[in-house]
Amino acid sequence: MVSPVTWPQSSFAALSRRDLATLVPELLLCGQLIDRSGMAHLIVKFGREGMAQVAIEEWQASSPWYTRRMQKALRYEGDTVVTIFKGLQLDIGAPPQFMDFRYRVDDPMHGEFWLDHCGALMDVEPLGDEYVTSMCHDIEDPTFDATALATNPHAQVRPIHRPPRRPADRHPHCAWTVTIDPSHVPPVMEPHTERIGRTAAAAVELSPIDVDGDGAHDYSGPLLADVRFADFSQSALVRIAEEVCLQHHLLALGFLVAVRKRVDEAAAVEITRKQLTGIAGVSAQRIRDALGLPGDLEGLASVLALHPLLTPKQYVDSEIRFDGARLELWIGRNGLVDTDGGWPTLVDGEHLGPLQALVRGVNPHFTVRVVSEDPAGLLVAVDTAAEPAPECVEVAITKVSTGAGFEFEDRGIPLPLYVV
Template structure:
C-alpha cells in the first residue's frame, strides 16, 4: 500500500517493483480504451466519418511526441525499424497482448509486423464492415505513418492484408510492412500535431532513472519479442508508468483539439468530459483489481495516487490525504496540465462526473462531495453511502470493449529478435 500523505513525486515510486510491473501494462491498456470511451459520443455528434476524422487527428497530434519521449527516457533513440518496433511496445495505441503485435526485422530499413490478436478489431467487428474499414483503413493509414515519423520521416507503414477479414476467421488479423527509404516523401506535419508539440505535457521533466539497483534501466540492445516488465528496474518502471500516464494526457489534448474544430467550446468540453468519465471509472476498477486493493477508502486512496487523471505529479497539481477515516482530494489549478487545459480542468464543483465515476470504480457506494473551491483549487471528500449508485452510462459504454475485462498472462522469457 502506498503512503497517502501528500507528496509531489512519489505516487509510483512508493510501489514495489513487482506491483509496478503489474501496473504498467494496465496503464497501457487503459490508454487504448480512451478511444472506446470517447468514440461512441463522437458517433452521436458527427457520425461514423466524423468520428474517424477526430480519431485520425488526435493520434496524429499525440503519438509522434510521446513516442520521442519514451525513446529518450529508455535510451533507444534511433532511425531504424527496430526503434519503431520498440516504440510500438510502449505505446498506448498498442497495449501488450490486447493488441498482440509480432515483429520481423529483415534489415535496419525493412521489417514487418502483424497482429495475432487485435482487441480493437474484436470491439469493432460486430458493428460491420463500414466501421472496420474506418478503423483499419481510414484511421490506421495516416496514424501509423505519424507514429513512424517520430523515428524517421522517410518511414512508411503499408498493409500486406488487413480487415475486413476474408475469410471471416483470417489470422493473423492484419499484417504490415515498414520500409525506410529516402525516396519516400515525408508526411506533412499537421497544425494539430505542431500544437501538441508546443504543450507543457510534451516538455515536462519526469523522474530520472536511477541506474543503481536490480533490473534493466533502459531498452538499449536488441528488440525483444515481448516486453516483460518485471525485468525492468523499479526506477525504470516508475518512469515508464509516468510516461504512459502522460501519453494519455497528450492523447486527450489531441482529442479536445480535434473536437473543438467541429463544435463550440461548451459542446467540446461536454464531449471530452464524457470521454474522461468513462475511462476514469474503468481505469480505477482495473487498477484496484490488478493490485489486489480493498474496496474501502484506503484502497481508493491508493488508486487516486496512481490514476492517470491525477498523474504524473510533475504535470498534475493534486494531493491525496487519508488519515484512516477521512479521504480528501485536492485538485490544484497551478499545474502544467492547467496551462494545457487538460483533463483535470474539466472537473469543477458543478461537474464532478469524472470523479464520481473514478471513486465508484473502486466501490459503487462512494460519492465525491465538494468541501472547498476557489481559483487555487477544488477540494473534495469521499463519503460512503448506504447503498450502491447505479453505474453511469459513460462507464457502461466503455465497458462494451473487450478490453475492460481483458486479463494479461505470463508469456515467459522473451526472445531477442535479430535480422533474419
C-alpha cells in the same frame, strides 16, 4: 483523529518493482480504452466518418511526441525499424497482448509486423464492415505513418492484408510492412500535431532513472519479442508508468483539439468530459483489481495516487489527504496540465461526474462532495453511501470493449529478435 496527511507520499515510486510491473501494462491498456470511451459520443455527434476524422487527428497530434519521449527516456533513440518496433511496444495505441503485435526485422530499413490478436478489431467487427474499414484503413493509414515519423521521416507503414477479414476467421488479423527509404516523401506535419508539440505535456521532465539497483535501466539492447516489464528496474518502471500516463494526457489533448474544430467550446468540453468519465471509472476498477487493493478508503487513496487523471505529479497539481478515516482530494489549478487545459480542468464543483465514476470504480458506495472551491483549486471529500450507485452511462459504454475485462498472462522469458 490524527491530522490529515498526504498519502501516499509519492505515487509510482511508492510501489514495489513487482507491483509496477503489473501496473504498467494496465496503464497501457487503459490508454487504448480512452478511444472506446470517447468514440461512441463522437458517433452520436458527428457520425461514423466524423468520428474517424477526430481519431486520425488525435493520434496524429499526440503519438509523435510521446513516442520520442519514450525513446529518450529508455535510451533507444535511433532511425531504424527496430526503434519503431520498440516504440510500438510501449505505446497506448498497441497495449501488449490485447493488441498482440508480432515483429520481424529483415534489415535496419525493412521489417514486418502483424497482429495475432487485435482487441480493437474484436470491439469493432460486430458493428459491420464500414466501421472496420474506418478503423483499419481510414484511421490506421495516416496514424501509423505519424507514429513512424517520430523515428524516421522516410518511414512508411503499408498493409500486406487487413480487415475486413476475408474469410471471416482470417489469421493473423492484419499484417504490415515497414520500409525506410530516402526516396519516400515525408508526411507533412499537420497543424494539430505542431500545436500539441507546443504543450507543457510534450516537454515536462519526469523522474530520472536511477542506474543503481536490479533490473534493466533502459531498452537499449536488442528488440525483444515481448517486453516483460518485470525485467526492468524499479526506477525504470516508475519512469515508464509516468510516461504512459502522460501519453493519456497527450492523447486527450489531441482529442480536445480535434473536437474543438467541429463544435463550440461548450459542446467540445461536454464530449471530452464524457470521454474522461468513462475511462476514469474503468481505469480505477482495473488498477484496483490488478494490484489486489481493497474497496475501502485506503484502497481508494492508493488508486487516486496512481490514476492517470491525477498523474504524473510533475504535470498534475493534486494531493491526496487520508488520515485513516477521512479521505480528501485536492485538485490544484497551478499545474502544467492547467496551462494545457487538460483533463483535470474539466472537473469542478459543478461537474464531478469524472470523480464520481473514478471513486465508484473502486467501490459503488463511494461518492464525492465539494468541501471548498476557489481559483486555487477544488477540495472534495469522499463519503460512503448506504446504497450503491448505479453504474453511469459513460462507464457502461466504455465497458462494451473487450478490453475492459481483458486479463494479461505471463508469457515467460521473451526472445530477442535479430535481423533475418
